[in-house]
Amino acid sequence: MRGIVGYIFFFTVGLVSAGAYFYQLHPEHSIDGDLPRLRKDVDDAMERGHRLRDAWDRPSGADQADTQKTGKAD
Numbered sequence: 001m002r003g004i005v006g007y008i009f010f011f012t013v014g015l016v017s018a019g020a021y022f023y024q025l026h027p028e029h030s031i032d033g034d035l036p037r038l039r040k041d042v043d044d045a046m047e048r049g050h051r052l053r054d055a056w057d058r059p060s061g062a063d064q065a066d067t068q069k070t071g072k073a074d
Contacts, residue, residue, distance in 0.1 A: 023029060 023031065
């Protein structure tokens with residue numbers, strides 16, 4: 001248990017250090033300016049994940065019926 005906590009701690013420290021180093025190398029970027037773009041990317045990834053899960057859970061017959069009903073594939 002102590003080992004996994006150590007790994008998580010050092011991973012977090014490394015991630016913060018890499019972020020600080022990046023923003024030191026690229027002064028044209030700011031954390032405040034990058035957060036809205038990051039949020040948009042996370043929202044897009046979550047939406048794709050939901051669509052993929054829905055497509056996975058949908059029975060194969062329902063997919064064919066939807067395609068025939070609408071006349072187009074997703």
